[in-house]
Amino acid sequence: MKKHTIVALVQDRPGVLTRVAGLIRRRGYNIESLAVGHSEQPEISRLTLVIESDHVEQVVKQLYRLIEVIKVSDVTDDPIVEREMVVLKLHAPSSVRHEIVSMSGVFEAKIVDVGASTMIVEMTGTPSKVENFIEVVRGYGIKEMMRTGRIAMVRGARGHNASEYVENANGSGVVPTLN
Amino acid sequence: MSEQMTGAQIMCEALIREGVEVMFGIPGGAIMPFYFAMWEYRDRLRHVLCRHEQGAGHAAEGYARSTGRIGVCIGTSGPGVTNLVTPIADAMMDSTPLLAICGQVGSHVLGKDAFQETDITGITMPITKHNYLVKDANELPYVFKEAIHIATTGRPGPVLIDITKDAMQKSIVPNWDIKLNLPGYKPTYQPNRKQIREALKLLLQAKKPLIIAGNGVIMSGAADELRHFAEKLRIPVITTLHGIGSFPEEHPLSIGMPGMHGWVHVNRAIQTCDVLFNIGGRFDDRVTGKASTFAPNAKVIHVDIDPSEIGKNVKVTVPIVGDARATLLALLEEMPAREELADLHSAASDWMEHIREMQDKHQGKQQYVNRADTLHMTLPPHDVYEKINQTLALRGNYRVVSDVGQHQMWAAQLLDWNAGPRTHITSGGAATMGFSVPASLGVAIAHPDETIWVICGDGGFQMTNQEMATIHQEGIKNIKVAIINNGYLGMVRQWQELFENKRYSGTPLSGPDFAKLAEAYHWKGLTVEHSDQVQAAIDEAYATDGPVLIDFRVEREVNVFPMVPQNSSIGDMITVDP
Incomplete structure (x- = not known):
């Protein structure tokens, strides 16, 4: 099975890491490594996953089903x-x-x-x-x-710019931190 | 609104703002503040007290599936919410918009194994579309809005909100000016036009095209658009178990149900078709049989609002991500002029003729009526279906809720489904025995002027029949239950007969006198043991101003045919020749 490097941007809400890890386990894929941390935007976290799978396209699609997952890409064959x-x-x-x-x-x-x-x-x-x-x-x-x-990070102008996904106005209402 | 409200009052207010009118639930320690508050709102927010949280969950599902609106169920912490797990999983498998509201222990004891504490957000993570743990009353207006938005949009599904008791009790000034912040959740409704044209190109060149219509057609309200589309192209239409109702079976282009207990001519048509257009179905294994052998000659066009369904089970030539109705409208807009359809029309007409020949040969529904091996039986199950079917056609204005097992497949096969979308309600993906009686409660509350028929086995009935008490207490009169009572867990028994040399391990099943049980619940109970009595019992059910249960004591060992053995090609069916 081929190893794939996947980069994901996710909303920084409690439980999001559990959701990502749980989904990959449930669907029968093995996580070789997983690193999480802040992106350049405070409310968005960034993950790098290394997964062994011959069906990585399904992994990416399943990750997109998670509400808090904003962008996922398999960067294995990209310049990174x-x-x-x-x-x-x-x-x-x-x-x-x-x-x-x-x-x-x-x-x-x-x-x-x-x-x-x-x-x-x-x-x-x-x-x-x-x-x-x-x-x-x-x-x-x-x-x-x-x-x-x-x-991992893609070289050059392409990539995973978290600020593209920040909504500019949040109404005057409370946007909870959901902790 | 700027006055102080408790968290529990905010929950009621939030539900009313989202158009919720009915909730199904059971109170308990942690959820008590919500019940305290809902008393003030009881004129606008009806609470239906169920006898078991599983019943509350299925009732909310029945409400949701028969209306398209969100179904709401409530449980307290610990065993209350773990009892909701089955209906939540059921709603996830069948894409039902469900909101589960759960009481949680106080935030100061959270994580300390407090009385009735369970990590329900952890438990339900894999079986919800999304879930929340709320510990701060200020978050409630936002969370309820976001939760209902997520449950009802895109591919619908269950969402759970777990709220600590102190968050419900705290008084705050709620802020209702909310803008949802969901950068990762933007369902695609409008299909890509290039893909639409690709799909049409493929269909126009087809010699043996087929349409498969699934649950997505019903959920997006696309039955009219589907009919226009099929009629314009003159392509035969298959309806899956959850697609039943999306296309009338009396329509000349309707050919019936596919899959494990689908008709021979339908499965043979799939195995020989050259273009397969699946709209809103997910190629479940009960439809495809062994997926690698499914539709071997077909180029597949798959329309689904959930991108992860496309290419998951079956290889797809033209993927279309979009809402079923929006996609059909786009297809109709891009439809070429009538002259350009001439080749397709002529090919499709030959093809339809071929399918009807196969249907005549293999008899479809008729094989049950004519089967020689049923002639000696005093009450073959198909006699019950025949009479119910005739009565429904005559009287109209009905919905049918079926349970899970042999009787469910017979209902799908033997009734004529012409009453439109959301009139056939059943548990498909999870196949939850015990679904039907509680689900019918939700359906009956949503449709008080219709007759709601429950078709149920004696096994499934005994799993959740306590909701008969709820139905009586709520004064619901329009539910009529038909138990197809064969004294077995019949579908498992059938597999044991066919594949395990009749080793009936754990399948013979006794029950109470169901008619007497019904009477004990203040229902009318009837028992039918002979074919001659079937119609009179059905008529009496209609004549009775109240819920009625009919115990049809049918022949015990009758099998559902045709049948595709598990993990076989749908081309290889076990049939019974008339």
Whole structure:
């Protein structure tokens, strides 16, 4: 099955993440990664999903059925910038610290914490570069690892501009935050 | 309006502003403030006290399906709302506009496993079009407006609002100046004109075209437009279970129902057609059989307001996203001149002749009447349908609510459906046994001047018959129930007979004396055991000024034919030759 990167803009209301994740599970697709955060508009959140499926068109259509989902696209074959971050706590006795520091330099990773026998390294890059880095440092002993999941953005003028979807007037009535 | 109102008063006011007149429900601890407030509004907002929340939900569905307006049901927190889950799921499957109003525990104890607390928004997330948890009275005017807008527009569906008790009790000054903020919800009503022309091009070249009409035609009010369209092109029309009523069966272009218990000539026509125009149907597996073998020679044009239905089950050549009525109007506008239709008309006429030949060969409805194996029976089920059918045609002014099972398929097959849209009400997608009696309550309240016939099995009847008490208490007189009582869960028994070597595991079913049960509920109860008594009982039901139940004790082991075994091609039907 092919892996697809999907970008979605959603209304920032409580439960929206549960709705998206629940729908994908119910329809029998597997989420490999899911990253959520603010977009450039305060009331709109942005998701990047990586899904394994041969019927990604159905996934996109089903996501559109959710009331709070504003725009969904499969950007897998588009020109995109993809990034992922990993934070690793490595087993790092003084004997190997130099090696880890120089290896981190090659991958443009940052040392963000040094303890008595551990180091925390932070690294950002394309998913494959992150994968490479993890393999390279695995030999030192990974005590903890946290990956953020992939985030994606289409290059150039095309893309997912959240401000296009903000209604300019909301009446004088209360538009509740719905929390 | 600038005076203070409680949240519960705002709920009543919001419902009245949206045109709601009737609600079906049961009170309980968490929803009490709403019941306290609705007493003041009782002249404008009728509350019907049901005996079980499932009954309230189906009653609201019956109201909605027979009117096209939103049906409203109410339950309290915990078991009250979990009892609403089945009708909500039913409404989701059959695209019924339903509003479920639920009381929730106070916001200060929310999430603490308080008395009668259930996470109903979590439970119903997959079976609602949308749902809300409201903890602040200020949100109520907006949420009620948005909820009813979502439930009734686009592809309709159930919406649930869960409101904490303190939000209902709090007094605030409501603001009714509301503009909906739904950037992600803009249903497409108008079809793309290029696609309309593509569809017409395909239809004009067709030699063996077919129309399938589904629920969407009824929901969008497109029955007249469908008739004009079919007549202009002279294309045969198939009506699905939920499409029944969208096109009169007496019309020369009507050929009947497709699918698992559809007619042989209809399924054969689908398997040989070259262009299939599906408007407002969703290619359910009970229609398609094994989808990969469905309509193998056809180019498919699929019209649906929900884009996710298009291409989901069947490969589509011309997809059209739009409202059924708007699409048919656009097709009629783009219709070429009469001369250009000549080729299609001549091909369609040969094609229709071929379908009618198949129909004569396989007999359709007639095969039941002529079946040799029923001659020894004292009360074959088809005799009941024959008499009900004749009576309905004679007396008119009726709607039929069927339950789920063999009797439901016989009703769809054997009655002549000519009374128009929203006169056949049944649970299709979810196939919820126990739907019919409570649903008829909603239908009867919406249509007090019509006779509402319930056709029900003895299994389904026993699931929700407590609503007979509600029907009596509300003084409803226009419901007549026909139980097709065969002492089995008959459809399962039929499968066991045909595919499991008659291992009748869990299907033989006893019941009470249904006529006596009806009498206990202050109804009239009648029992019929012989074909000769059928008409007299039906006439007595009409002559009685009140609800009537007739227990038709039919032959026990009769099967619904024709039949497509599950996951087979609809070309392979089990039939019974006359």
